[in-house]
Amino acid sequence: MSVAVSHDQASGNNVANTSSLLRTYLVEEVIDTDSEDFVKVVHNGNAVPLLALEDPLYNIAQFLCFTQHIQYFKNDGAVFLSDLQDPQIMMEISGNKNIFGDGNVGKVFTLFPKQHICNKYCEWFKLPTVKESGV
Ligand SMILES: [Zn+2]
Structure with a gap:
């Protein structure tokens, strides 16, 4: 970028x-999403990795999920990025002013605290779980 x-x-x-x-x-x-080299690891419809645990790219998916957690934590639960190969800002916006387009899925944003699964990166950085952080 x-x-x-x-x-x-x-x-x-x-x-x-x-x-x-x-x-x-x-x-x-x-990004040529039709290319066989393209692998989507996290999308804006869910906060968990799309890859199986044994996938060689699973570690990258975990790291990207960790970046969502730290963004969510550092912004007091106001925003995080998703669909990380084609970044999408995710936040809850009141009214009909969705300035971040259709990819900002409000339902998924509100589900983030329930969907996110802390991983080794969250633990290494000693992030409080989303529930512990109170946001
Ligand atoms: Zn986490």
Whole structure:
């Protein structure tokens, strides 16, 4: 993922600075999900790894689930990232203002404390369980 910025050159000033900044974009590589090399390890519909315990990538899936836990903990239960190959911000938003698109599955966000299973990374970082953290 990269950051791209565009500047206003209409003023004739070719020096990019903060006053000429027009837009900032997050740019990411298109992921070919049809490729046989693509493996989805966690998605935004569930907070547990999609891979079997014996899968060679299971360790990566555990680490990514740990990152969800630490994000959830550090933000007092307000937000975490899911669908980590194509990141999706997950949070509960009141009303109809879902500014993070259809991938922000509110039901899954509220289920996170029940679905997340702490693993060796959560334990190594001495994270309180989601229930212990009180969020
Ligand atoms: Zn955990």
